[in-house]
Amino acid sequence: MEINGVQIDDTFAEAFPIKMARVQITAVTERWALEAAREATGFGTSVIGCSAEAGIECIVDGSETVDGRPGANILICNMGYKNLENSLLFRLGQCVLTAPTTAAFSGMTEAEKQFDTGKKLSFFGDGYQKNENMNGRNVWKIPLMSGDFIVEQSFGAIEGIAGGNFLILGQNQMAALTAAEAAVDAIRKLKGTITPFPGGIVSSGSKVGSKYKFLKASTNTAFCTSLRSDNVCTLAEDVSSVFEIVINGVSREAIQASMKAGIHAACHVPGVLKITAANYEGKLGIHQFPLHRVLE
Amino acid sequence: MEINGVQIDDTFAEAFPIKMARVQITAVTERWALEAAREATGFGTSVIGCSAEAGIECIVDGSETVDGRPGANILICNMGYKNLENSLLFRLGQCVLTAPTTAAFSGMTEAEKQFDTGKKLSFFGDGYQKNENMNGRNVWKIPLMSGDFIVEQSFGAIEGIAGGNFLILGQNQMAALTAAEAAVDAIRKLKGTITPFPGGIVSSGSKVGSKYKFLKASTNTAFCTSLRSDNVCTLAEDVSSVFEIVINGVSREAIQASMKAGIHAACHVPGVLKITAANYEGKLGIHQFPLHRVLE
């Protein structure tokens, strides 16, 4: 299979279940909503070493938000609901409540699982917090020095999928990187997914396990082109750099749509040689996304 | 005392000692260095609920960096050295090693306190990591799918100061917020300090303690203008919003310079009525920054 002359490997991405909550952050302008969203989703690339995996799902305008102001939807992901509840409490409390002019609403009101994060945050009001109804939502109004902070009482969460992915093999590092950027541009236009790594891109794809027993993951040596002389790299001679796009999403459909849009975008960048995907013989997870089927 | 017609209160900012490390992140372009720096300093506003306080200190060009590429210096802060070592390990490992084209160097090579963070990260190379000398620095070269990651063996840390601050009192929320933005613009031009809150600005200044025993800090009720009718707010009638700028720095001098530049910038914004500072009768810390002396 080829797209725009770029070969698409007949393989699949391996992914795993994760718990996730969507938070709608609004502010006086889109710019301030994004400032809060970036802070709240920072240091959130992988649960291997971060307290959560997090990213900006999409920008939303006043016609789509609870309070009619511009906003950004973010997704926060953890392996278990207990950790997710903590992530919500600390990321909203430290990065959204503290940010200029923001409010925070649940983006998963229908979910069975609900956390009373807003209620817990409301105690910051030191007795002056007030429970109110706002456009059908049960919210807390917390007095701040800069104005009132509005936060929804409950935040819903669901089981989604983490680790959807594809790999971009390039003639050189800049071709592969620009293709990765184009892929992330395309994925950001779609709802239901995030790409939690820096700029949406992974420079350091890993394999499960290591020669060091204290490490659960290590560099994906078979794809490291600087290890050619060590006879470890299995990539074709013309490839000199590989970037990975990792996608977390609310559903299989959302991840498939983002993989499709991202791969198509990457294949329009000159110097891209091949698209493949990362899988780990089932050691990582139960979900499989075959590239050829995703691209149908 | 007045600047540009804005009254400067005769009071002081109360601050406290904190441990901090500077990391120089370089990349193929300034844009990619900033992507990594933002991810590595995210979810890093206050040690009350974040694993560290962190921010971008300044952008550096090729003439100032170890490898001649453009970069960004960041500061990472924790109350103790043990936590700071963890912060370095996880924030560099999860947010810089994973970011496209980056390298990471110590920005405090002379410090007495040194952590072997680079050595620990090097095990990700699964045996293929190499120790090298690069422009006088002892670095590890770790093979990645996208290219090699260079990280310095040791990262230095010092005792600095957290909680330098001033408050901007505005005729309305947008005047105070724009003044806060102008203040942060000015502070970002200076080396030696960060403003760790979202966009550099705190919307939710707090007091020490709360009526709820489980809370160490709660909203600064005396400055909440929406609590006027409760006879709690002590601000003048014409003030309707207050934003705080919190500054962490490597030294008293650095914090003073940033407070001075930030206050001057804020006082050029129409609708700003007064500048004051937050202090807590010594409950927060041992450092005092009197506004009038800082502005001399």
Add this chain to the structure above:
Amino acid sequence: MEINGVQIDDTFAEAFPIKMARVQITAVTERWALEAAREATGFGTSVIGCSAEAGIECIVDGSETVDGRPGANILICNMGYKNLENSLLFRLGQCVLTAPTTAAFSGMTEAEKQFDTGKKLSFFGDGYQKNENMNGRNVWKIPLMSGDFIVEQSFGAIEGIAGGNFLILGQNQMAALTAAEAAVDAIRKLKGTITPFPGGIVSSGSKVGSKYKFLKASTNTAFCTSLRSDNVCTLAEDVSSVFEIVINGVSREAIQASMKAGIHAACHVPGVLKITAANYEGKLGIHQFPLHRVLE
């Protein structure tokens, strides 16, 4: 009439016919498409002193563009078709052909009026340009040092409307300015319109004519709050600053939708006191947009 407590004047915006062309600029990434789009629409606020009125209509992703790459649609406006043809030739030739990785396609293929701008630009190929069919479009491929530039043979143009507008009256300058920014955020989400002034905002609303015979327009003295002591300003005492949003669009419907979205967004910003519109007793143009009807 009120929105969110902000009074909406019962008046109308006065606008006039203008000729306009839409150009779809694509590039390897959204960022590079936007760089070209910004350069091509720069120095393009008002035909009073610029060679055209121009702005970015919207960002488009690969599913919406002719060549499947990310892009930006721009609108270029002139009073007559002859000037518009010149604007297309020079703005595309100097700012898009010269920009990294771009291509340029017509965004009004169905229009009766068509200019052979692409054919004219193709001569830059010095005999090596080639005429081709690309996804149903008749394009020229011009060899450049950096790669080939693709430009459509013909660019269509229609008669649209310029000067749709509304005015934001604020308690102070920062409130009115932030509301203007929020309005522009909202308008940019909609297709069919541009806000050609810097950042989408006019700081210097004008009246038709002047005491100086050589000037066709001068400052709108009745709305200048610094002229209160001269008894010239007719605004209420509590207003201290007024910003104007000027909107050009492809149709009455497009301008109405943008006015509605922009006004709603502005009315969510604290410190906004009133919305009105600019009209000139028919001296400016034949189109009227009554605020109350637009907001129905």
Add this chain to the structure above:
Amino acid sequence: MEINGVQIDDTFAEAFPIKMARVQITAVTERWALEAAREATGFGTSVIGCSAEAGIECIVDGSETVDGRPGANILICNMGYKNLENSLLFRLGQCVLTAPTTAAFSGMTEAEKQFDTGKKLSFFGDGYQKNENMNGRNVWKIPLMSGDFIVEQSFGAIEGIAGGNFLILGQNQMAALTAAEAAVDAIRKLKGTITPFPGGIVSSGSKVGSKYKFLKASTNTAFCTSLRSDNVCTLAEDVSSVFEIVINGVSREAIQASMKAGIHAACHVPGVLKITAANYEGKLGIHQFPLHRVLE
């Protein structure tokens, strides 16, 4: 000669004299100063088809500006002083006076050549403009709807140099483009120069003349790698894309410093094969910048 393994051709850049003025634009925040600066320097790549060549020279903070607010310095260039005077009048009148919260000051107060642009713009005040002294500058205060606009009476201009340049030859388009971006990053840190093309980069380097008599310049066929099969391209086989950086500056020294910084930055990007420069047997201009001497 080599830098970082990249060959530097032993050739020179050919440049020509041009008239230029520096304008200091200030605003309430850096962001608004940049909005005005971008609009005022847009559609300003080459005097072949634009009314001026223009660009942002540098960002300046409150300690460097006339009114103590943040700002941006821009350079506007024309072949003759008469055209430059027009450019100042129209670009400041249409793009700076109209932009939120801006002021405009001369950045060349010592120059012999002075234009009374500020005085001319002041008539927009319709008789309510006032002449004042502001921090030693002779300025006009023009009442606007949004507040007062401050503009200096006189703007100075000098003879500078246009067309300083170098070419980046890459293994593929993305390598050459990223190197060009890195070069522009480095040049933007230096005062005294601009890179007027979109994003600072030229994708369409030209030769003087054409087979078509009506064209003064056409694509630089000898460097077009898609013309290899036509036996027109003279580049080595491994080169597949070439981008040019064009630099205008206030002096030989300024252009040399920017060429040096830009070339060094480009040579740090993987996939860059060679640096050369464009010259035209003296047909373009009298200034020569030999690469090896510039890099000493």
